[in-house]
Amino acid sequence: MILSCSIFLLFNKKYLSLKQIIYFILPLIIVSSPWYIFELVHKGPWFMVEFVQYQLELFSQPVAGHKQPLYYHFLVVLIGCIPFSFLGLRNALKDSGSEIIFEKLMRILLWTVLILFTMVSTKIIHYTSMSYIPLSFLAAVETYKIFMGKSLKRVLKIPLVILSSCMGLFIAIILYLLTYKIDTISSFITDSNVKDVLNVELFWYGWEWIIPLILVAANIIWLIRINTNIIKYLASFSILIGLTFALMGHYIVPKIEMAIQGDAIKFYEDISNEKKYITTVGFKSYAHYFYSQIDELDSSDQLYITKSEILNNYFSSSSLNDLNRNEKNKFNGYVLNWLINGKNDRTSYFVTKKSRPIKQLEKSKNLKLVKQTANYQFYKREIK
Structure with a gap:
C-alpha cells in the first residue's frame, strides 16, 4: 500500500506536507504496533529479522515450493475474478475519463500488486488477493458507465x-466422469498414484x-438478454456465478x-490421544x-533435550532462531536421524508421500510401515 501511494504521488507530482505524512503514518503505527510489541516482548528482535530475511528469500527464490510461470498471477486474477476481471480490464489499461482521483490510485494499486508478485519467485494464489479490491472498483466504474448508456464491447463480452x-x-x-465413468478415466491413466487417488x-x-x-x-x-437490461442481467449473471462456486464449495x-x-487427517485423528x-x-x-494434537515439548522430553544438544554441538547455538535457512535444514536432518535411530522416550510416527518414497525410512529396521493409503505412507517406531 505504501509503495502504491508513493507511485501515485510520483505520477501526479504531488507533495505531502509533514502534517499529511503524520496523518498517513500514525494509523499504520496504531494498527500494527500491538502485534510488533507483542512479538518483541515475547520473542525479541530475531523474529523481525527472520521475517525480513524470509521475505527477501521469497522474492528471490521459490523457497515455499511454489515456483510458477510469469503469467501465473495475471491468469489467476483473470479467471478467478470473473466477471469483474473482464469488466475492469479496460479501466485497468487506460483512464475511464471519470476524473475520479481514487480511480487512479486503484489502477496503480492493481498494477503494483500484479507486477510486484510477478517478480517474486515464490508464486502462491493468495499473494495477489490485494488486487481484488482495486479490480472490483474499476469494474464498478465500468458498470456505472454501462448503466449510463455505454455498450459493452464485444471484445470483452464474447471472451467472457x-x-x-x-x-x-x-x-x-x-465431475460426471468421476461420478459415473471412473473406470473409463482410470483406463487412460498410467500413473499408479493417480489411480489410487481415483479409487478412493x-x-x-x-x-x-x-x-x-x-x-x-x-x-x-x-x-x-444483454441488450434489454444490461445492469439487471449483469447482476443476475454475477449472482449465478457466486451461487455456482458456493454450491461447489x-x-x-x-x-x-x-x-x-x-x-x-483420519490417521492423525486416530492417534491424537x-x-x-x-x-x-x-x-x-x-x-x-x-489433527494429531501434538503436545508442546518441555525440558523433560528427550526430543527437547536432543534438539538443545544438536544446536549446541553442531551449530554452537542455544536457539533455532539463530540459524539461517540452510542450517535449519541440516538441523531438521539431525533431528530426523535421531527420531529414527536415537533413544526415544515416545512412540514416533513418520508421514511421507507415497509418490515420493524416502529411502531412509524404507531401509530403517527400527521403523514399521503401519498404514499405506492412496497418497501417504505412515511409519511407526515403537519405544524399546
Missing part, C-alpha cells in the same frame, strides 16, 4: 462468455455435475479434499500439528 462457459462445461464433464471411495449424490452448468446457463441467459470441494488428504512424536518427511504440512 466463452471462457466462463468453457470452465463450466469442463468442470461438469470432469467417495459418496456422490449423482447430481453434482449439474452445479457447474448453472454457470453455462447464466452465460446463455446473459448473452441473449459445499458439495464438491470437501470430496476432493477427502480424496487427496482425507486418509492422512497418544503420547507421541510425529513429523512429515519429504513434504511440508501443518495438518499433523492440528
